[in-house]
Amino acid sequence: MRKYAQLLLLIPFIGLCVLLPLANRIEPYILGMPFLLFWVVLWMILSSVTLLIVYKLDPENEGSEVE
Amino acid sequence: MNAALLIIFIVAAIALYLGIRATRGKDMNVNEFAVGNKGFGTLFVFLLIAGEVYTTFTFLGGSGWAYSNGSAAYYVPAYICLAYVLSYWIIPKIWRFAKKHDVISQPQYFLKSYDSKALGLVVAFIGLIALVPYIVIQLKGLGIIVSEASYGAISPLMASTIGAAIVTIYVTISGIHGSAWNAVLKDIMILFVIVFLGTYIPYHYFGGIPQLFEAVQSVKPEALTFASEGYSIPWFVSTIILNAFGFYLLPQSFTVVISAKSERALKKNAITLPLYTILILFAFFIGFAAIIQVPGLQGAEGDLSLLRITMQTFDPWFVGIVGGAGLLTALVPVSVMVMSGAVGLMTGFYKLIKPESSDRQQLVVSKVFVLLIILIAYAFTITGGNALAILNIMSYGLITQLVPALIFSFFSTKLMNKYGAIAGILTGVSIVLFNAITSFKLVNVFPNIPSAINDINIGFVAIGINILIGLTVSFVTKNLILNENSQVAEKIAQ
Incomplete structure (x- = not known):
């Protein structure tokens, strides 16, 4: 299963591309930002989180590094 | 001499000193010059890749876009963020291939992947056409920043000239090492400046x-969402996907990837880089504040919004610091771009006509190409009119035409062979060029399509056609490749 961890990388694309029409609005303000801006920022954070999870799951990153 | 000018000069002097000194104690050869002997650790790679983000474009353009086009500006952090996500998958493949086959530039990657010198040459020239407008934009931006921040004491032309001279000197001496050390200084300054301005200005006003956003909403609510036509959602989505794929195909990003010491350094960077990109929000805050505080900047003048609001708010010495940071945001990217373009030409073009050249000759030729590229960019900087804006829009459109060939190089160069790759790339590039010159929209070809489809980035459409042509030509020329291979096999057998 962990071989396919990289498929998780699709999640940020779904958030920023597919779900974007739902977020194209000013209200409600979240953390002082209009909703659309908040949405973009949220996905930048979630991108980092996704990458961290993929890095941890990816079997290539186990053990010591070959250089 | 005013305080602002003095500070800008000090920053310029430090940049030159660091750039020259960076090479001390190192034997210069082509590999060292171009990719730091592939020995850059996590921090340098991080700063050099992040350096691509914090250029004069972000500094002036990020705030300028927010000022002129509102939410459309969000495309910048969005595509950069997706580029990092994608990089986790793409970059290790490029890095491994480069390490294994001793690749030091982007044209060389394509040359060796497809075993085609013609493809290497095509890639080298597309890289050059895409790079020059980038360099010109940076040099022009540098001129604007320094001239404004010195309260007009230095003309934009003078400032661009000095900037170009500094870059030329330290790139020819230190290669990528000069860029790396200046990247450290640059990011410290730019972070301080952008976070401070982006916090202080909204609170102050x-x-x-x-x-701040409530004020913008009452004056110009359309700035806070996407429009239904023009800079609409289809435009946004197609542009961020296109640019995300294109990001690491820009010759300078490609170079930085190859210069990394290990694959894991690259992967770890990918995790933190999206967070680092969030800092660009502060540039947007400044741009939105300027909508209300310095209204009336038309068209390209929108790029001045950050500097205008800064000068209206602060004393000259602080304006000098902003100017100095602005200077560095131009110098570092320009140096990496010039160098990657020069090494690209050397590997794609010079090695083609002189395959047996020595390392020393290659180094000298690379440096000659550095001068050549700077001179071309400088000529455009001082003469460039509207043609420049067209070129800038084209840069990503052109470079992303290499995406299909890159992706197929990971999987199968049978499905997409060298003939297909070249045919596809040339077709895609022609469409982008034709579009830039005539600025046709899809609606001109198909009059009845809805605006949602019409707003799709034309580079995106060109890629589709590129892949189609590439696969078709590869299929048709399948036997040609088989023949070549059997001839080679026969020769070996003899």
Whole structure:
């Protein structure tokens, strides 16, 4: 299963591309930002989180590094 | 001499000193010059890749776009963020291939992947056409920043000239090492400046960031969402996907990837880089504040919004620091771009006509190409009119035409062979060029399509056609490749 961890990388694309029409609005303000801006920022954070999870799951990153 | 000018000069002098000194104690050869002997650790790679983000474009353009086009500006952090996500998958493949086959530039990657010198040459020239407008934009931006921040004491032309001279000197001496050391200085300064301005200005004028947006909402609510036509959602989505794929195909990003010491350094960077990109928000805050505080900047003048609001708010010495940071945001990217372009030409073009050249000759030729590229960019900087804006829009459109060939190089160069790759790339590039010159929209070809489809980035459409042509030509020429291979096999057998 962990071989396919990289498929998780699709999640940020779904958030920023597919779900974007739902977020194209000013209200409600979240953390002082209009909703659309908040949405973009949220996905930048979630991108980092996704990458961290993929890095941890990816079997290539186990053990010591070959250089 | 005013305080601002003095500070800008000090920053310029430090940049030159660091750039020259960076090479001390190192034997210069082509590999060292181009990719730091592939020995850059996590921090340098991080700063050099992040350096691509914090250029004069972000500094002036990020705030300028927010000022002129509102939410459309969000495309910048969005595509950069997706580029990092994608990089986790793409970059290790490029890095491994480069390590294994001793690749030091982007044209060389394509040359060796497809075993085709013609493809290497095509890639080298597309890289050059895409790079020059980038360099010109940076040099022009540098001129604007320094001239404004010195309160007009230095003309934009003078400032661009000095900037170009500094870059030329330290790139020819230190290669990528000069860029790396200046990247450290640059990011410290730019972070300080952008976070401070982006926090102080909203509080000073509006009492906080929520109040800033409420003020914008009451004056110009359309700035806070996407439009239904033009800079619409289809435009946004197609542009961020296109640019995300294109990001690491820009010759300078490609170079930085190859210069990394290990695959894991690259992967770890991918995790933190999206967070680092969030800092660009502060540039947007400044741009939105300027909508209300310095209204009336038309068209390209929108790029001046950050500097105008800074000068209206602060004393000259602080304006000098902003100017100095602005200077560095131009110098570092320009140096990496010039160098990667020069090494690209050397490997794609010079090695083609002189395959047996020595390392020393290659180094000298690379440096000659550095001068050549700077001179071309400089000529455009001082003469460039509207043609420049067209070129800038084209840069990503052109470079992303290499994406199909890159992706197929990971999987199968049978499905997409060298003939297909070249045919596809040339077709895609022709469409982008034709579009840039005539600025046709899809609606001109198909009059009845809805605006949602019409707003799709034309580079995106060109890629589709590129892949189609590439696969078709590869299929048709399948036997040609088989023949070549059997001839080679026969020769070996003899």
